[in-house]
Amino acid sequence: MGKSYEAILRNVIVSLIMSGTIIFMLLDAATRGKNGFSYDNFDKKSRFIVVYIMALVLSCALALVPNQFWPYMSFFVILALFSNNEIGMISGTFFVTLTVMLEENGNYAELFMYVIAGAVAIAVFRDLNENTKIAFPTFISLTMQAVLLVAFNVLFLNRTFGIKVLFLPILNLMLNLLILLIFLNMFGVYVIRKSNDMYMEINDSEFSLLQELKEKNPEEYYRAIHTAYLSERIALGLGFNSRAVKTCSYYHRIGIIDGKMDYDDVSHYYTENRFPLEAIEYLHEYMVPSKASVKSRETLTVQLSETVIATIMMLIKKDPNVDIDYDHLIDGIIDKMIETGELNSYDVTFRELNEMRKILKKEKLYYGFLLR
Numbered sequence: 001m002g003k004s005y006e007a008i009l010r011n012v013i014v015s016l017i018m019s020g021t022i023i024f025m026l027l028d029a030a031t032r033g034k035n036g037f038s039y040d041n042f043d044k045k046s047r048f049i050v051v052y053i054m055a056l057v058l059s060c061a062l063a064l065v066p067n068q069f070w071p072y073m074s075f076f077v078i079l080a081l082f083s084n085n086e087i088g089m090i091s092g093t094f095f096v097t098l099t100v101m102l103e104e105n106g107n108y109a110e111l112f113m114y115v116i117a118g119a120v121a122i123a124v125f126r127d128l129n130e131n132t133k134i135a136f137p138t139f140i141s142l143t144m145q146a147v148l149l150v151a152f153n154v155l156f157l158n159r160t161f162g163i164k165v166l167f168l169p170i171l172n173l174m175l176n177l178l179i180l181l182i183f184l185n186m187f188g189v190y191v192i193r194k195s196n197d198m199y200m201e202i203n204d205s206e207f208s209l210l211q212e213l214k215e216k217n218p219e220e221y222y223r224a225i226h227t228a229y230l231s232e233r234i235a236l237g238l239g240f241n242s243r244a245v246k247t248c249s250y251y252h253r254i255g256i257i258d259g260k261m262d263y264d265d266v267s268h269y270y271t272e273n274r275f276p277l278e279a280i281e282y283l284h285e286y287m288v289p290s291k292a293s294v295k296s297r298e299t300l301t302v303q304l305s306e307t308v309i310a311t312i313m314m315l316i317k318k319d320p321n322v323d324i325d326y327d328h329l330i331d332g333i334i335d336k337m338i339e340t341g342e343l344n345s346y347d348v349t350f351r352e353l354n355e356m357r358k359i360l361k362k363e364k365l366y367y368g369f370l371l372r
Helices: 005-031 045-064 072-081 085-102 108-124 135-156 163-202 208-216 218-238 242-251 263-272 277-287 297-318 326-339 350-362 364-370
Strands: none
Touching (some): 005 045, 005 085, 045 072, 045 085, 072 085, 072 135, 072 163, 085 108, 135 163, 163 277, 208 218, 218 242, 218 364, 242 277, 242 297, 297 364
């Protein structure tokens, strides 16, 4: 691009610093496990690398394109959704900086315009889920980009506002809109809805594995069904991962089908049936508890629910006409866990534990159903 040796050296040093920063942020996020990344990006880091390399190539090519046509707003969103908001923000800023440095007459005004637009886009598109309506976030992002593009022309380039000034900004907005619509649709299908569809299939009581368990041992089947119901009620009430909790409740004793209860002997059921990775992690945590690590609230939810259901079913089996004081039973189970220090290994607060106690006590009508 006809740069001087001094400019080339500057660009190389800046690129190394920015790339090193992003690598550091990726490693830091990885040390925090799944909480360090958005969605399932912890298990799919390669797609960020692919997008990063593509954006790197495009950032060099965009230096040859008029600066008002750069589709960086959508780049910021893509980079953030494939990593996390912080990494997406820094990566996007790096690519804008690189393009500005490679331009013949790049200046801070372009950097200001696209970084602000990217920050707003990342903010409005964070925490996407299956029920998110993308029309409003898209409108806000495009409006902000339009305002900044017009401001760039009027304030920084001192151009008179008119139809010629709007030509490239309109093309920019159309390009960003096209990229966002295509990407968000693919992201929804292959990332957000993919795990939802899996959960809908395996959390169906008519799923083949559960039906096989029912044929092998009806008592264990109904124990799993009742445990899953209680676990889901608690998880929904406290905002836990209810789908993964329900899966763990259904399948942590699925080894009864083969007469093998060790995790290593039954894990093939989970991989063969494409269980979501988070559900497999809860199953592993529940079946192979580690004294060295803190256990999740979701695992405690399943354990409490199973203990309550198993105790009630045992009492009914001994005496079908038994009169059970459910409040006393639930208090006894939880208080014993507190006294023995068993709860010390769980990541749960007293408030959450008390809410679990209340929810379990509210299900007296359901417990009465077990007597029938």
